[in-house]
Amino acid sequence: MIKLIEPVNAEKARKCIKALILAALFLNGGGVFPQTELPLRRIALFSSGVAYFEHAGTVNGGDAVSFPFALSAVNDALKSLVINDDGRGAPPSVSYPSEETLEATLRSLGIDLSDAPGTAEIFAAQRGAEIEISAPNPITGRIVGVEYRPQLPAYNETGREAYLSLYTGGGFRLVALKDIVTFSFKDPSLNADLARALDLIAENRTSRVRNLTVRFAGAAGSRAVTVSYVIPAPVWKVSYRLDLDRKQPLMQGWAIVDNDSDTDWAGVELSLVSGRPVSFIQNLYPPYYLARPTLPLAIAGTAEARTHEAGFAQAGVRERSAESAMFAAEKYADAEYDYARAPSPVSPANVAPLQTSASGAAAGDQFSYRINTPVNLSRRQSAMIPLVQGNVQGEKTLILDGSRAGVFNPELGVELVNTTGMKLPAGPVTVYDGGSYAGDALIEFFAEGDKRLISYGEDLAVTASAAAASSRVIAAVTVSQGVMTFKRRHITEKTYTIKNAGSEAKRITIEHPITANAELAEPKDFAEKTSTRYRYVRSLPARGELSFTVKEESPLSETVSLSSLRRDSLLAYSADREIPAGVRQALARAAALKQKAEEERAALSALETGKQRLVSEQDRIRNNLGAVGTSSDLGKEYLRRMTELDAQIQKINGDIEKSTAQAAAAQKDLDAYLAGLKL
Numbered sequence: 001m002i003k004l005i006e007p008v009n010a011e012k013a014r015k016c017i018k019a020l021i022l023a024a025l026f027l028n029g030g031g032v033f034p035q036t037e038l039p040l041r042r043i044a045l046f047s048s049g050v051a052y053f054e055h056a057g058t059v060n061g062g063d064a065v066s067f068p069f070a071l072s073a074v075n076d077a078l079k080s081l082v083i084n085d086d087g088r089g090a091p092p093s094v095s096y097p098s099e100e101t102l103e104a105t106l107r108s109l110g111i112d113l114s115d116a117p118g119t120a121e122i123f124a125a126q127r128g129a130e131i132e133i134s135a136p137n138p139i140t141g142r143i144v145g146v147e148y149r150p151q152l153p154a155y156n157e158t159g160r161e162a163y164l165s166l167y168t169g170g171g172f173r174l175v176a177l178k179d180i181v182t183f184s185f186k187d188p189s190l191n192a193d194l195a196r197a198l199d200l201i202a203e204n205r206t207s208r209v210r211n212l213t214v215r216f217a218g219a220a221g222s223r224a225v226t227v228s229y230v231i232p233a234p235v236w237k238v239s240y241r242l243d244l245d246r247k248q249p250l251m252q253g254w255a256i257v258d259n260d261s262d263t264d265w266a267g268v269e270l271s272l273v274s275g276r277p278v279s280f281i282q283n284l285y286p287p288y289y290l291a292r293p294t295l296p297l298a299i300a301g302t303a304e305a306r307t308h309e310a311g312f313a314q315a316g317v318r319e320r321s322a323e324s325a326m327f328a329a330e331k332y333a334d335a336e337y338d339y340a341r342a343p344s345p346v347s348p349a350n351v352a353p354l355q356t357s358a359s360g361a362a363a364g365d366q367f368s369y370r371i372n373t374p375v376n377l378s379r380r381q382s383a384m385i386p387l388v389q390g391n392v393q394g395e396k397t398l399i400l401d402g403s404r405a406g407v408f409n410p411e412l413g414v415e416l417v418n419t420t421g422m423k424l425p426a427g428p429v430t431v432y433d434g435g436s437y438a439g440d441a442l443i444e445f446f447a448e449g450d451k452r453l454i455s456y457g458e459d460l461a462v463t464a465s466a467a468a469a470s471s472r473v474i475a476a477v478t479v480s481q482g483v484m485t486f487k488r489r490h491i492t493e494k495t496y497t498i499k500n501a502g503s504e505a506k507r508i509t510i511e512h513p514i515t516a517n518a519e520l521a522e523p524k525d526f527a528e529k530t531s532t533r534y535r536y537v538r539s540l541p542a543r544g545e546l547s548f549t550v551k552e553e554s555p556l557s558e559t560v561s562l563s564s565l566r567r568d569s570l571l572a573y574s575a576d577r578e579i580p581a582g583v584r585q586a587l588a589r590a591a592a593l594k595q596k597a598e599e600e601r602a603a604l605s606a607l608e609t610g611k612q613r614l615v616s617e618q619d620r621i622r623n624n625l626g627a628v629g630t631s632s633d634l635g636k637e638y639l640r641r642m643t644e645l646d647a648q649i650q651k652i653n654g655d656i657e658k659s660t661a662q663a664a665a666a667q668k669d670l671d672a673y674l675a676g677l678k679l
Contacts (some may be wrong), residue, residue: 019427020497024092024103033613035058035063035064035065035066036060036063036064036065037057037065037227038055038056038057038059038065038267039056039057040053040054040055040228040263040265040266040268041054041055041056041057041226041268041269041290042056042228042268042270042271043265043268043269043270043271043375044270044271044272044273044308044368045233045234045235045236045257045270045271045272045273046233046235046236046273046275046277046279047235047236047273047274047275047276047425048235048276048277048279049232049233049234049235049279050076050230050231050233050279051230051231051232051233052228052229052230053228053229053230053231054226054227054228055067055226055227055228056224056225056226057224058222058223058224059085059216059222059223059225060216060220060221060222060223061090061216061217061218061219061220061221062215062216062217062220063215063216064176064213064214064215064216064267065213065214065216065227066211066212066213066214067211067212067213067214067227067229068209068210068211068262069210069211069212069231070207070208070209071208071209071210071230071457072208072232072391073231074096074210074212074231074284074285074340075281075282075283075284075285076229076230076231076281077212077229077231078096078212078284078285079230079282079284080228080229080230081094081212081227081228081229082227082228083214083225083226083227084225084226084227084228085216085223085225085226086223090217090218091217091219092214092215092216092217092221093214093215094212094213094214094215095213095215096210096211096212096213097210097211097213097416098286098287100540105200106197106201109193109194109196109197110187110193110194111125111126111190111192111193111194111197112125112191112197113197113198113201113630117621118175119180120146120162120177123143123145123146123164124145124146126143126185126190127143127144127145128142128143128186129142129143129185129186129190130142130143130186131143131162131166131184131185131274132181132183132184132185132186133166133175133180133181133182133183134180134181134182134183135175135176135180135181136179136181136541139166139168139173139175139302140168141166141167141168141169141173142166142167143164143165144165144166144167144172145165146162146163146164146165146177147162147163147165147174148160148161148162148163149163151159161176161177161178161466161590162176162177162374163175163176163177164176164177164180165252167413173352176179179289190408209340210285210649213494214227215544233258233260234257234258234260236255236256236257237255237256237259238253238254238255238256238387238424238425238426238427238565239253239254239256239428239429239430240252240253240254240305240424240427240429240430240443241253241254241429241430241432242392242394242397242414242416242429242430242431242432242441242454243432244394244414244431244432244433244438245432245433245434245435246391248391248392248393248394249391249392249393249394249414249416250389250390250391250392251388251389251390251392251416251420251599252386252388252389252393253386253387253388253389253424253427254384254385254387254619255272255369255385255386255387256382256383256384257270257272257377257382257383257385258381258382259377259378259379259380259381259382259383260380261379261380262378262379262380262534264376264377264378264379265375265376265378266376267374267375267376268374268375268376269370269371269374269375270370270371270374270375270385271368271369271370271371272368272369272371272387273366273367273368273369274366274367274368274369274423274425274445275366275367277366285626288387296549309375317476331677339403364554367423369387369388369422371385379460382459385411388420388422388424390419390420390421390422391419391420391633392416392417392418392419393416393417393419394414394415394416394417395415395507396412396413396414396416396507397413397414397506397507397508397509397537398410398411398412398413398459398462398507398508398509398540399411399412399413399452399453399455399508399509399511400464400496400498400508400509400510400511401511402494402496402510402512402513402533403511403513404464405466406465406468407463407464407465408463408464408465409458409459409460409462409463409464410458410459410464410498410508411455411456411457411458411459412438412439412455412456412458412459413453413455413456413509413674414431414451414453414454414456415451415452415453415455415509416446416451416453416454417449417450417451417452418446418447418450418452419448419449420448420450420671421448422448423445423446423447423448424443424445424446425445425446426442426443426444426445426446427442427443428440428442428443429441429442429443429456431454436484438456438457439456439457440456441454441455441456441576442454444524451528459502459506461500461501461502462498462499462500462501462502462506462508462540463498463499463501464496464497464498464499465496465497466494466495466496466497467494467495467497468482468492468493468494468495469492469493469494469495470490470492470493471490471491472488472489472490472491472556473488473489473491473578474486474487474488474578474579475487475488475489475555477579477580477583478679479562479583479586479677480676480677480678480679481675481677482561482563482671482674483559483560483561483562484559484560484562484573484583485557485558485559485560486556486557486558486559486560487555487556487557487589488555488556488557488558489553489554489555489556490518490551490553490554490555490556491521491551492515492551492552492553492554493549493550493551494512494549494550495547495548495549496547496548496549496550497545497546497547497591498540498545498546498547498548499544499546500540500542500543500544500545500546501543502542502543503542503543504542505539505540505541505542506539506540506542507537507538507539507540508535508537508538508539508546509527509535509536510535510536510537510538510548511533511534511535512533512534512535512536512550513532513533514529514532514533514534515552515554517554518552518553518554519552519553519554520551520552521547521551521552521553522548522550522551523536534550536548536550562587562590562674562677563670563671563674565594566594567591567594567595567598570587570588570590570591570594571587571588571591573587574587574588574591580679582590582679583679585675586679588674589673590670590674590677593666593669593670593673594670596666596669596670597663597666597667597669597670599666600659600662600663600665600666601663601666601667601669603659603662603663604656604659604660604662604663607652607655607656608656610652611652611653612655614645614648614649614652615649616641617645618645618646618649621638621641621642621645622642623636624638625639625642
């Protein structure tokens with residue numbers, strides 16, 4: 001029974017009833033779970049855009065803890081939630097409002113506002129309900145329906161007006177909706193459902209937060225528990241400062257973290273993890289339904305008789321008790337995340353003592369920076385935290401980018417070796433030199449002991465230019481089975497000319513782009529090689545000039561079918577001094593044989609042309625003979641000429657036969673010679 005110990009108005013009473021309804025959602029087995037808090041103790045921010053949060057504290061059997069999550073983080077929370085609780089046999093449980101809670105609740109109420117109905121739709125849906133309206137006089141009756149009657153457009157833009165049809169003690173009455181000032185249902189449950197629906201809609205409109213409630217069951221008495229999860233979070237960032245005014249340059253790094261939540265970080269243990277783990281979102285929050293087939297009702301006939309085979313128990317499988325089916329205490333101990341709890345590595349002897357609030361350690365295949373002191377950061381605030389400070393090995397150098405064209409200035413740079421004893425994430429570097437700002441640079445992930453070049457400006461006192469040239473040289477020629485193969489070397493040369501107008505000698509690193517499928521010819525004494533560059537280190541004299549040439553060679557192959565070449569092409573190859581003498585002599589012989597075969601084919605072609613001319617003349621005379629007859633003097637002359645042409649054709653046929661044999665023999669000699677060449 002609920003007793004109110006102080007006077008309350010209707011609004012306060014409604015809120016109290018609402019609070020009791022919400023509290024009833026936490027009932028389990030007929031008991032109410034008292035709400036408690038579980039402080040945030042540990043945070044690990046990852047460079048992959050997520051963060052690990054761990055809450056730790058003590059609870060009693062029967063306590064409940066609510067964890068608010070932004071709607072966009074609920075899927076990740078459901079995917080990663082871990083609870084460590086030795087509840088002495090009683091497992092905890094987790095509940096949360098479904099994504100369909102609002103829609104389903106609105107549809108379940110006596111007045112359905114799920115589709116945002118108007119007043120006319122609300123009245124139409126409540127046919128038969130008793131209602132009291134003021135229009136402006138009070139009228140009480142039961143709703144019959146809503147009617148629409150035409151109106152002049154001057155009075156109504158839609159051309160019709162809605163009327164509420166009521167059945168009253170005096171009969172039916174029609175009341176225009178526009179005349180109704182107030183209304184209320186006589187059934188108190190309908191008015192309550194309407195108020196609840198409006199409350200739910202208002203809460204959902206303003207709230208983008210969903211609560212996951214963990215209920216800790218088990219025996220009475222306090223016990224230690226932890227709850228952890230991984231949700232989206234701003235990527236932590238890092239920025240460096242590099243001071244070149246020291247004998248050993250000093251590197252200082254700051255981590256930038258953002259608390260974008262609505263929770264204050266109070267005395268939390270903070271770790272910053274760098275790496276590239278797999279991270280994704282799976283849509284676990286909204287209910288998911290599978291489509292199922294609809295089958296006809298089996299209401300007639302008899303079932304088919306069938307037998308069932310005996311089953312065999314699966315070896316090595318045992319049933320789990322109901323108490324351990326959801327959460328096993330021994331699993332919690334194994335599942336506890338341990339970020340950056342390993343001792344800090346010992347700094348090398350040549351590194352200055354670190355003056356920083358973070359220590360580094362491996363975290364699986366990633367690297368973690370553990371902030372040594374508890375962190376306090378208010379909600380929606382950001383902070384800069386000292387991450388690393390120590391001396392690094394460094395040497396100034398100019399950096400010449402060999403991929404640039406025209407006249408340009410080499411870059412100011414530093415060759416660094418990471419001797420801080422810590423892995424350094426990628427980030428911007430602000431460089432100071434000569435007691436002043438010198439420029440900005442970028443650095444990729446920097447492992448311990450690794451060497452890296454950074455550039456932070458251009459040296460205006462030094463100019464450089466690059467000139468490229470290429471050539472092809474025959475390295476070898478082979479001939480086999482009528483195919484000549486050329487092995488060539490494609491030679492590319494790039495000459496860098498660097499002029500120093502300054503009064504000091506300078507170290508310069510020349511980065512020459514690697515040509516694909518090419519071999520470095522000279523010089524081969526590069527300082528180091530990357531996936532795309534050869535690096536050469538040279539000294540640039542004061543007020544002097546440096547010329548530097550890099551030569552690369554790439555193989556080329558070309559095949560030529562000798563039988564398809566013309567005689568002049570064979571002669572051109574036989575005169576090429578790059579081709580070995582033996583091959584040139586063979587090509588000259590092939591050119592001679594080619595010439596003989598071409599001459600024989602030309603002679604055969606001439607004979608065939610002459611025969612065709614004789615045959616054409618014979619056809620002409622035959623046509624004329626048919627016109628004048630054989631008995632006339634002209635006809636007799638035509639007969640004489642026909643006889644002469646027959647004799648000429650007979651002779652030329654013999655010549656063609658002989659020439660055909662000679663052309664075939666010449667071609668055979670050429671083909672046999674080419675096929676037999678092996679040089």
